[in-house]
Amino acid sequence: MSALGGAVVTGAGQGLGREIALRLARRGYAVHVTDRDLRLAKETVDLAGERAWASALDVRDYEGCRTAAEQAVERAGRLDLWVNNAGILITGPMWDRPMDVWEQVLEVNAIGTLHGVGAALEQMRPTKRGHIVNIASLAGLSAVPGEAVYAASKHAVVGLSGSTLADLRRAGLKDIHISVICPDGMWTPMLYDRLEEDEAAMSFSGTLLQPSQVADLVERVVDKPRPITSAPSWRGGLARVGSASPAFALAALPAVHKMGRVQQRRLAKKLNRTG
């Protein structure tokens, strides 16, 4: 058995998930690269090298998540790390979207993460060690006009993570960790087609991150588990202030949204010039 065991990454076919899978492979983990799109997962494996392998996994399928964890144990001897990264973004006021869309966002982002946590803990609790990294969002810490259903799903991820971590400690399991990362808007395929979309403006209202910057933070918590990390930290601080003081947030959010629109237009112009 190698020093580093198995790692499972969900939604690892593109964007942040691919970047995380590549970093973990470089570190020596045997990486189970999973995505609902097997073709994309295989492309990631082609870049990750021989210790990585690909599977189709839709995180809405709990049995599929359990099998993914079992396979990592079979291949690598144990499951060291599970990264719940798969996610989808639907924008617009909730009343403008049908119920099946609300459910889809919650099923992938919130229940999908529950499935990942459940599958990972099934392997980690008997060995009393392991680490789960959940990719939430700043939308998990504050109100986000235009992204309400998404924000609901990411608040669920943050709540689940901190509460389960506390339950693990209560159960005496001090070597199983849960770290949550809450990134600001990030330039990945999730946002590529949203430069004209007013409802997505909040994703552009801060400093647009590159997936490599968020993957740096994932590597940092892999080395040193941390219950919650915002990126960038100043926006996380603002989100927390807004959440502690909802009247202040309500007054400030229209200006923040406007700023997002300005930055969307700036980026669109820049891309038109260079592209």
Ligand SMILES: NC(=O)c1ccc[n+]([C@@H]2O[C@H](COP(=O)([O-])OP(=O)(O)OC[C@H]3O[C@@H](n4cnc5c(N)ncnc54)[C@H](O)[C@@H]3O)[C@@H](O)[C@H]2O)c1
């Ligand atoms: N891009 C952003 O602005 C941003 C900001 C904060 C947080 N996040 C979060 O980061 C994570 C990664 O997002 P990204 O920006 O790389 O998005 P992305 O759309 O570029 O990639 C998401 C990946 O997840 C996969 N996926 C979608 N639904 C799935 C399902 N049901 N089961 C398994 N795989 C599924 C997709 O096939 C895709 O490969 C998500 O959880 C997202 O919510 C993104």
